[in-house]
Amino acid sequence: MADRYLHFTGTAPGRFLTRRLGLPQPAPLRRWSPGTPSLDGPLLHLTAGESATTKELGALLAETGLDVTGQADRPAAIVLDATAVTTAGALGEVHAALHPVVRSLAPGGRIVVVGVRPSAGDHHQAAAQQALEGFVRSLGKEIGKGATVQLLRIEPESVASAGSTLRFLLSPRSAYISGQVIELTDAAPGPVADWTAPLAGRTALVTGAARGIGASVASVLARDGARVVCLDIPQAADELTRTADRLGATALPLDITAADAAERIAAAVPQGLDVLVHNAGITRDRRLANMPADRWASVIDVNLDSVLRTTDALLSSGTVNRDGRIIATASIAGIAGNNGQTNYAASKAGIIGLVRSLAPRAAADHGVTVNAVAPGFIETKMTAAVPLFIREAGRRMNSLSQGGLPVDVAETTAWFAQPASSAVNGQIVRVCGQSLLGA
Ligand SMILES: NC(=O)c1ccc[n+]([C@@H]2O[C@H](COP(=O)([O-])OP(=O)(O)OC[C@H]3O[C@@H](n4cnc5c(N)ncnc54)[C@H](O)[C@@H]3O)[C@@H](O)[C@H]2O)c1
Structure with a gap:
């Protein structure tokens, strides 16, 4: 859904009127x-x-x-x-x-x-x-x-x-x-042969990559030179294949909550993984008083538990290569909380806990960094479905007075992913235009 207000304030009458008001x-x-x-x-x-x-x-x-x-x-x-x-x-x-x-x-x-x-x-x-x-x-x-x-x-x-x-x-x-x-930590930066292709020779896997932010992440990682594997649920296989084909990437239809998800990922990347992006996420909003256990459990499972399980398995099996990068997706809802999102905010706050705790150990034991993006209001199909009034509030309640684009999250992910970003570890970087929600 286009941001018509942003367009309107870019016109002379729009600027005049909105300034006066x-x-x-x-x-x-x-x-x-x-x-x-x-x-x-x-x-x-x-x-x-x-x-x-x-x-x-x-x-x-x-x-x-x-x-x-x-x-x-x-x-x-x-x-x-x-x-x-x-x-x-x-x-x-x-x-x-x-x-x-x-x-x-x-x-x-x-x-x-x-x-x-x-x-x-x-x-x-x-x-x-x-x-x-x-x-x-x-x-x-x-x-x-x-x-x-x-x-x-x-x-x-x-x-x-x-x-x-x-x-x-x-x-x-x-x-x-x-x-x-x-x-930043004092870790020495990895070598960069070409700043226009900082991920050349690296293999990246992005979960939830069929559409939205994940598709944009896959696209930016591919632009920066990475070989990309796009993972999404089998029900989204057609969209996933289209996205992967467009990027010259490989499609891996797989539910990240499957018991054998980590083994199937490992099998798909015999050369190992340099960049693992946990982007797949779902919302099942209800106030706690109205929330059945299955809505609670599915959000915790997709957004947090599967991230913990696959991260542990892929690190301990050595599938994540030395000097690798693990990038998870939090949300400002996990920092500020949100009405109707106890399950979602709990899962996203859990991601923050995971990143802060694992980052120093992953660096010491595996030479791997662990960071998270915390998006604010990003213009996607998910936010286009939000009722108009709440959508407008989400767009304007930040220092830049507009929503972000999937590419903003993708560029942040690509910066974390770079070999030269070894000193960026344990960081939760908000991509939210300095939202008024949360710190
Ligand atoms: N859009 C926003 O404003 C916003 C804000 C904060 C955080 N986020 C987070 O960013 C991430 C991407 O959001 P989006 O807006 O692109 O959402 P989206 O719904 O457009 O895309 C999510 C993708 O994840 C996939 N997915 C869901 N469950 C899966 C599973 N079990 N296994 C594999 N894939 C699965 C979906 O099929 C979909 O393609 C999510 O983690 C979301 O919570 C988004």
């Missing part, structure tokens, strides 16, 4: 396509105070091929190195750096504040670095014009680990992500 002003968001530049202008690299990482960060930004500068009238992006902000007083440096330039940021611009993890042993440092989170979340809400603001926490000793993440955040691939805090 004080209604939301969604800006059209640019998505990335091969051959187009990541940024439509220079990248302003600023530092709050004296930072030991500035030189290395500058070199890393220069490697991206972006036009990095210390001064720009109309920057398309701003990276502020705030790693040296260790006291409340030093927060003034953040204001001093961004206050003069924030208004000049181009429409659809990107701001990335680079910080470090709040320290357990130094409460002044912890206060200052945690302050950046409130700062970024507020700036994301006020900046407007389709611009986004994120906080990226790096390990100062491993600046190079941030390369794939900076490329993602400083591009239209992250168009529908704002107000997020992403924390």
